[in-house]
Amino acid sequence: MSVIEVRNLRKEFTVRVKAGRLRREKRTVDAVDGVDLLVERGEMLGYIGPNGAGKSTTLKMLTGVLTPTSGEVRVCGLRPVPERTRLALRIGVVFGQRSQLWWDLPLGDSFDLLRHVYRVPADAHAARLRRCRDLLDLDGFLDTPVRQLSLGQRMRGELTAALLHGPEVLFLDEPTIGLDVVSKQAVRGFLGELGRAGDTTLVLTTHDLADIERLCRRLVVIDHGRVVHDGSIAALHDRYGSRRLVVADLDAALPEPPELPGAPLRRVEADGHRLVFALESTGAAEVVAALAGLATLRDISIVEPDIEEVVARLYGREEGPLVDASGAAS
Numbered sequence: 050m051s052v053i054e055v056r057n058l059r060k061e062f063t064v065r066v067k068a069g070r071l072r073r074e075k076r077t078v079d080a081v082d083g084v085d086l087l088v089e090r091g092e093m094l095g096y097i098g099p100n101g102a103g104k105s106t107t108l109k110m111l112t113g114v115l116t117p118t119s120g121e122v123r124v125c126g127l128r129p130v131p132e133r134t135r136l137a138l139r140i141g142v143v144f145g146q147r148s149q150l151w152w153d154l155p156l157g158d159s160f161d162l163l164r165h166v167y168r169v170p171a172d173a174h175a176a177r178l179r180r181c182r183d184l185l186d187l188d189g190f191l192d193t194p195v196r197q198l199s200l201g202q203r204m205r206g207e208l209t210a211a212l213l214h215g216p217e218v219l220f221l222d223e224p225t226i227g228l229d230v231v232s233k234q235a236v237r238g239f240l241g242e243l244g245r246a247g248d249t250t251l252v253l254t255t256h257d258l259a260d261i262e263r264l265c266r267r268l269v270v271i272d273h274g275r276v277v278h279d280g281s282i283a284a285l286h287d288r289y290g291s292r293r294l295v296v297a298d299l300d301a302a303l304p305e306p307p308e309l310p311g312a313p314l315r316r317v318e319a320d321g322h323r324l325v326f327a328l329e330s331t332g333a334a335e336v337v338a339a340l341a342g343l344a345t346l347r348d349i350s351i352v353e354p355d356i357e358e359v360v361a362r363l364y365g366r367e368e369g370p371l372v373d374a375s376g377a378a379s
């Protein structure tokens with residue numbers, strides 16, 4: 050049985066919009082519009098989409114915060130809204146904007162209170178807390194009141210709080226938003242460990258695609274409330290014809306950008322001093338050899354397909370098309 054089962058899930062909101070100077074009209078927003086999703090135990094799923102795509106609304110329905118307009122949802126075999134209390138014992142939730150810590154208490158006291166809230170046996174609690182303290186480096190601020198923690202420290206605390214009762218599924222909404230590089234790495238490293246251990250299912254929404262690349266094998270992309278991709282990152286690259294790129298820095302610009310078989314020119318930059326080729330049906334070595342025969346090369350680098358670029362295409366909202374030297378969109 051899948052740990053998350055979602056069939057034809059929909060959520061409509063009724064909003065009032067301005068229609069003229071004084072008049073307001075009711076309008077229906079299809080925030081989630083027929084989502085199907087099956088997630089197996091131990092999967093690490095990235096759930097992404099542009100602003101307003103319906104990610105948070107989906108997570109809220111999966112965690113029992115919002116009642117669906119229609120469709121079926123089961124998480125750990127439970128219906129999230131009517132069986133919310135039972136579900137709370139089996140899932141963990143980290144929503145960037147909300148806290149489950151006690152603002153005025155030292156962080157460590159919040160952890161003690163959570164043990165009582167969830168009625169976790171003392172030894173299981175101690176073991177999980179020890180692991181979080183080690184992996185998330187909490188010891189320096191366990192005695193600090195939560196309101197005095199930095200964002201990165203608080204997020205590490207939130208992750209711990211969400212895991213102390215040993216949830217089967219962890220839902221994370223933007224867990225690295227606003228964090229500095231070090232805290233981001235700590236959080237990603239920790240989630241990676243959790244995922245590798247294999248007994249927790251992870252559902253992660255984020256605008257930071259590096260989170261997805263590091264952590265998730267499976268990527269579900271949602272736009273206008275509908276799933277537009279469900280598969281691996283590699284499948285996404287295949288679908289959009291993403292290629293590795295050869296970036297060549299030349300001593301002097303060539304009068305004409307060269308045509309290399311199997312490696313179309315993607316971009317000309319730096320007044321012709323930098324040429325970028327896509328490796329379509331030829332290898333990097335051939336491209337470099339061909340270029341070396343035409344120009345003096347200052348530097349060469351091979352760039353892996355860029356997930357940001359592919360996802361921007363998928364959203365259909367990238368900042369201008371990718372334009373090659375001839376002006377044709379690639």
Ligand SMILES: Nc1ncnc2c1ncn2[C@@H]1O[C@H](COP(=O)(O)OP(=O)(O)OP(=O)(O)O)[C@@H](O)[C@H]1O
Nearest residue numbers: 062064078080098099100101102103104105106107
């Ligand atoms: N409580 C609400 N009342 C009315 N409309 C809402 C409500 N919550 C969300 N919406 C609308 O539903 C749509 C989906 O919103 P949602 O917050 O799920 O998007 P999201 O993908 O999480 O976006 P973001 O990346 O900006 O957080 C948006 O059009 C949003 O304005």
